[in-house]
Amino acid sequence: MAVTLQNFRQWKQQQRKITALTAWDFSIASLLDEAKVDLILVGDSLAMTILGHATTLPVTLEQMIHHTQAVRKGTKHGFLVMDLPFLTYQESSTQAMRSAGLALKEGGANAVKLEGGYPEMAETIAKLVQAGIPVMGHIGLTPQSVNQLGFKQQGKTEESQHKILSEAIALEQAGAFAMVLEHIPPDLAKTITETVSIPTIGIGAGVHCDGQVLVTSDMLGMGTWSPPFSKAYANLRTTMIKAIETYCNEVRSSQFPE
Ligand code: KIV
Numbered sequence: 001m002a003v004t005l006q007n008f009r010q011w012k013q014q015q016r017k018i019t020a021l022t023a024w025d026f027s028i029a030s031l032l033d034e035a036k037v038d039l040i041l042v043g044d045s046l047a048m049t050i051l052g053h054a055t056t057l058p059v060t061l062e063q064m065i066h067h068t069q070a071v072r073k074g075t076k077h078g079f080l081v082m083d084l085p086f087l088t089y090q091e092s093s094t095q096a097m098r099s100a101g102l103a104l105k106e107g108g109a110n111a112v113k114l115e116g117g118y119p120e121m122a123e124t125i126a127k128l129v130q131a132g133i134p135v136m137g138h139i140g141l142t143p144q145s146v147n148q149l150g151f152k153q154q155g156k157t158e159e160s161q162h163k164i165l166s167e168a169i170a171l172e173q174a175g176a177f178a179m180v181l182e183h184i185p186p187d188l189a190k191t192i193t194e195t196v197s198i199p200t201i202g203i204g205a206g207v208h209c210d211g212q213v214l215v216t217s218d219m220l221g222m223g224t225w226s227p228p229f230s231k232a233y234a235n236l237r238t239t240m241i242k243a244i245e246t247y248c249n250e251v252r253s254s255q256f257p258e
Contacts, residue, residue: 050067059085123174
């Protein structure tokens with residue numbers, strides 16, 4: 001049975017932890033789907049992990065939709081969320097509606113994720129939800145604001161903790177179905193999780209969130225760098241390099257083809 005929007009609130013009430021991972025193409029999506037991951041995110045982190053940019057800012061809406069179409073084909077079970085990239089929703093709710101509409105109509109996503117919980121963004125989210133577009137929020141460290149925040153932990157001061165908590169409440173009131181809490185102190189994530197009725201999905205936010213998300217290429221150990229709060233459950237980079245070297249050696253020595 002495919003995961004639906006209704007599952008997320010039920011799972012929070014039942015205290016059943018939610019699993020989420022990122023995907024960028026058909027083959028990764030079909031692996032995640034076979035492993036029954038609840039939520040598959042086409043994250044704009046693909047700008048860095050797949051397209052080789054230094055930040056998430058350069059990825060375009062067209063590129064995100066292109067990857068989402070491939071991920072859609074490999075996703076039968078998971079709830080598919082597409083990140084709206086930088087400056088495709090911040091300008092106005094009309095711009096956000098157009099971008100989110102394309103994510104669903106052309107990309108085949110079930111929902112969109114966007115960063116920020118400040119009042120104007122909450123208004124935009126409310127309008128998308130009214131139009132029938134499920135929205136996932138993202139607060140704490142918001143990588144699209146890297147030029148203001150850096151890639152640093154947020155919520156270190158009392159003032160910033162208060163701001164993040166009020167953004168979480170605003171996201172819930174706007175009708176978001178869940179929210180990502182990125183790189184904030186675990187105690188703050190716990191307070192938010194106990195305050196709001198929608199699921200919190202943590203990344204670098206401790207164990208008290210209703211679910212967890214990781215960037216799949218970090219989780220599989222495919223890259224050369226990953227953030228300190230991530231965990232590698234495999235070391236695919238080494239495995240793949242070894243396999244490639246073995247192939248090259250066998251071709252050079254005429255061992256392959258047999
Ligand atoms: O773009 C991304 O990968 C994200 C993370 C929360 C996983 O937004």
